[in-house]
Amino acid sequence: xxxxxxxxxxxxxxxxxxxxxxxxxxxxxxxxxxxxxxxxxxxxxxxxxxxxxxxxxxxxxxxxxxxxxxxxxxxxxxxxxxxxxxxxxxxxxxxxxxxxxxxxxxxxxxxxxxxxxxxxxxxxxxxxxxxxxxxxxxxxxxxxxxxxxxxxxxxxxxxxxxxxxxxxxxxxxxxxxxxxxxxxxxxxxxxxxxxxxxxxxxxxxxxxxxxxxxxxxxxxxxxxxxxxxxxx
Numbered sequence: 326x327x328x329x330x331x332x333x334x335x336x337x338x339x340x341x342x343x344x345x346x347x348x349x350x351x352x353x354x355x356x357x358x359x360x361x362x363x364x365x366x367x368x369x370x371x372x373x374x375x376x377x378x379x380x381x382x383x384x385x386x387x388x389x390x391x392x393x394x395x396x397x398x399x400x401x402x403x404x405x406x407x408x409x410x411x412x413x414x415x416x417x418x419x420x421x422x423x424x425x426x427x428x429x430x431x432x433x434x435x436x437x438x439x440x441x442x443x444x445x446x447x448x449x450x451x452x453x454x455x456x457x458x459x460x461x462x463x464x465x466x467x468x469x470x471x472x473x474x475x476x477x478x479x480x481x482x483x484x485x486x487x488x489x490x491x492x493x494x495x496x497x498x499x500x501x502x503x504x505x506x507x508x509x510x511x512x513x514x515x516x517x518x519x520x521x522x523x524x525x526x527x528x529x530x531x532x533x534x535x536x537x538x539x540x541x542x543x544x545x546x547x548x549x550x551x552x553x554x555x556x557x
Contacts, residue, residue: 332364339368366404372426374400374407387471387495387547390421394475394492397424401461401477414439416522417549419446420490425457445523449551456481456488464489464504471496476541480508485556493543500544505537506554514557521550530557 343349351369355361358375365371377392393409400407401424408426411419419427427450429443459481465474471494480487489506493499509515515536516528521543531554541550 336364336368343368361400361404370406371400371404372406372408373428374409378410378412378422387417390418390492390547391469391471391475391494393422395467395469397422398463398467398475398477401457401479405458414442414446416446416551417492417547419450420549420551421492423450423453425454442523449523449525452553453488453551455484456486459484459487460508462507464491464506465502470494472499473497474499474502476502476504478506482508487554489552489554491541491543491550491552493546493548495547497546501540501542503538503540506539509533509536510556511537515554516557517552517554519550519552521545521548525553528555 339351342351352372353360353365353369354373355365355371355375358371358377361371361374375392375396377396378389389412393411396407396409406425408424408428409422410428410430411422412430413419414429414431427446429446431438456479459479462478462480464476464478467475473494474497475492475494476489478487478489487506487508491502493502511532511534513533514530515533517531517536518526518528520526536554541552543550
């Protein structure tokens with residue numbers, strides 16, 4: 326009962342703050358991910374969604390990336406605004422954690438810090454951020470297994486555009502996956518770019534039918550592919 330009254334008091338305090346200060350935005354650190362519930366998320370945003378990707382994760386192989394993929398894929402079904410951290414300034418790691426925000430953990434002071442890659446990662450995140458406010462679709466069943474792929478899509482109906490992220494995890498023996506992008510018109514053309522690196526290639530015209538009969542091949546383990554599309 327003591328804890329119940331404590332939480333009721335927390336909600337009451339937040340409600341009073343919002344009443345006194347219309348437009349107030351509350352950052353709910355989520356207590357390591359333990360306070361992402363209907364009541365708190367109706368009053369605040371979990372801009373730090375979990376401590377899973379916190380201290381020590383840099384030395385745990387690629388489990389940190391798998392956890393981040395699962396968090397983005399799961400939370401985005403319910404909550405559009407949330408943020409994680411990244412330990413490696415590499416496409417696979419950054420894309421595993423990217424959402425409406427991103428915390429870069431590596432120490433920026435060493436001379437060998439990858440400044441150029443950090444600039445590219447931030448530029449890509451800024452380009453993708455608006456789509457995390459759109460419709461969210463899982464393109465494969467979501468698991469935390471090292472041998473599985475992970476794939477999800479964000480679509481903005483108001484823009485007739487979206488993104489899809491594909492991850493071949495480090496334990497996956499499968500170089501190719503097949504899926505169907507959602508909310509695609511098979512009768513029209515789309516401007517599409519696909520890349521596994523930071524470089525964004527020249528857009529290609531692709532029939533919508535091809536996007537709903539999509540095959541993605543990644544030769545490296547782990548690796549990622551970013552697909553961006555816009556209806557012509």
